[in-house]
Amino acid sequence: MGIHEAWFVVIAFLFLGYFVLEGFDFGVGMLMPILGRGAGSEKRRRVVLNTIGPVWDGNEVWLITALGALFAAFPEWYATLLSGFYLPFLVLIVSLILRVCAIEYRGKIDDPVWRARCDAGIGIGSWIPAVLWGVVLANLIRGVAVDSDKQVTGGLLDLFSPYALLGGLTTALLFALHGAVFIALKTADEVRVDAGKLAVSLAVPAVVVTGAWALWTQLAYGKGWTWIALGLVLAALAIALPLARAGREGWAFGATAAAVASLVVLVFGSMFPNVLPSTIDSAFDLTIHNASSSAYTLRIMSWAALFTAPVVIGYQAWTYWVFRQRISMAHIPPPIGLRTR
Template identity: 65%
Template sequence: MGLQEFWFILIAVLFTGYFVLEGFDFGVGMLMSVLGKTDNRRRVLINTIGPVWDGNEVWLIVGGGALFAAFPDWYATLFSGFYLPLLIILVALILRICAIEWRGKIDDDRWRRRADLGIMIGSWVPAVLWGVAFANIVRGVAIDADKKVTSSFFDLLNPYALLGGITTALVFALHGAVFIALKTADDVRIDAADLAKKLAIPTVPIAGGFVLWTQLAYGKGWTWILVAIAAVAVIAIALLTRSEREGWAFAFTTLAVIATSVLLFASLYPNVMPSTTDPAFSLTIENASSSHYTLMVMSWAAVVLTPIVLIYQGWTYWVFRKRISTKHIPPSIGLPPKAGSTKAG
C-alpha cells in the first residue's frame, strides 16, 4: 500500500468517525421539538451531548485538514464546485454551535426557544446536505480538463443524491433517538425508545434502497460484503428497538453508519472525484495528491498523534457515561431577561 492509499483510507476513517459521532449529535438536535416537550426535557437532551459534541466536530476539522494537505486538487475541486452546499452546511453548523453555547446565557423563554430553533436547523440542514454531497461525489459531477466543476447547484439535486440526503437524515435521527434512550432515564428514555421504534420503520427500507443503489451502480464485487453488513445492521436495529435494548441498538446504528460510509469510499476508489464529462478528467488518488515527501511527513505526524487523540476522546466518553434525567437538571442561572421579555417560570 502506497502513501496515497494510506491517506485515502485515513480520510475515509476520519469522515466515517465524524458521521458516527456527529451523527447522533445531529439526531439529538433534530429531535428537540419531538422529545423536548418542556424546557427541562430539552436541557436533558442537550446535556446528553454537552460534554462531547464539540469534540465530535474535531473529526470534520481534521478530515478537512487532511484532505487539504494530502489531496490539494481534490480539496480545491470539491470546495469550489460544491461551494454553495458546503457554505450552507458551514452556516448551519455555526448557527448550531452558537445556539448550544448561548442557550443558557439568558433566563428568558423566547431566548431559549430561538436557541432551540437554531439547534434544530443547525442539525437538520447538515444531516440532509452531507448525504447529498457525498452521494454526488460517488456518482460524479461534470469536471473539465482544468479540474473545475462545471455542474450547477441544481445538478447536484439528482434522484440518487436526494435519496442520499433522505437516508442520512433518517439514519442520523434514528441514531440520535437510540443514543438519547441510552443516555437518559425515566420518561425521556421511554419516549426516545418509542420514537426509535417508529423511526426504524421508514429508515430500514429507505436506507436499504440507497445502499443497494450505490452497490449496483458504483460498487465493486467485494463491497457486497458491506451491503450485507449494512442489511444485517438495519434489520437488527428494527428488532432491538422493539425490545428496547438500546445499548445493542446503538451498536448496530453505529455499524450501519460505518458500513454505509465505507461503501461510499470503497465505491469511489481509486477516484476521489469522478468526472461525468470525460472519465479522463476524473481526479484520482494519483493525480490529486501532494508530493511523496509531504505525505511522508504527514504520515509520521498521524502515526504519533492519532492514538493520543483517540485515547483522550475515549476517556471523555467513559467519564460521562452515566444516564441523566430531568431530576439532574439544576435551575437556570442565566442573566435576567431584558425589560419587556417573558421570564421563565
C-alpha cells in the same frame, strides 16, 4: 498498500468517525423538539441536549481533522470539491455555526423566547447538515462535471439529482435513528421511554430508505467487495429494530453506529480509486494519484499522524467514559441565565 491508498483510507476513516459521532449529535438536535414536548418540556429539552453536552464539540474536531488531512494529502481533491460545491458547503458551514451558537448561548439568558429561538437554531443547524452531507456523498460517488482544468463546470441544480436527494433523505433518517437510540441510551425516566418508542418508529423508514439508496449505490457504482458493506448496513439496521424495542439501548446504539460506519465504507469503496469522478469524460477523473501531494509529503504526514492520532482518540474515548452515566430530569438544576426583566 501504497502511500496514496493508505491516505485514502485515512481520509475515509476520519469521515467515518465524524459521521458516526456527529451523526447522533445531529439526531439529538433534530429530535429535541419532539422529545421536548409535554409536561416539564423545558427540563425535557435540557435533558436531551445535555446528552451531547460534554462531547458534541469534540465530535466536530473529526471534521476539522478530515478537511485538514484532505487539504494536505489530496490538495487537488480539496480545491475542486470545495470550489465546485461552494454553495452547499457554505450553507452547511453557516448551519453548523448557527447550531454552535444556539447550543452555547441557550442557557445564558433565562427567557422562554430566547430559548425557543435557540432551539430553532439547534434544529435548523442539525437538519440542514444531516441532509446536505448525504447530497455531497452521493455526488462524490456519482461524479460531477469536472473539466480538463479540474474545475467543476456544472450548476447548482446539477448537484440535486434524484440519486443525491435520496442520499440526503438517507443520511437524515439514519442520523435521526442514531440520535434517538443515543438519547435512549443516555437518559432515564420518561425521556428514555419516549426516545425508545421514537427509535422504533424511525427504524422502519430508515431501513427502507437507507436500503434503497445503498442498493442503488452498489448496483450503479459498487465493487465486488462492497456487497459486504451493503450487507452489513442492512444487517445492522435490521438488528437495531428488535434491540431498540427490547430496551437494549447499548447494543442498539452499536448497531446504528455499525450501520453508519458500513455506509461510509460503501461510499468510499464505491469511489475508489477515484476521489471525484467526471461526468464529462473519465479522462478528467480526479484519482488518488493525480489529486495527491508528493509521496515525500505523504510520508512526513504519516509519521506525524502515527504519533498524534492515538493521543487524540484516547483522550476522546476517556471523555466518553467519564460522562457515561444516564441523565434524568432530576439532575437538571434551575436556570441560571440572565433575566430579561
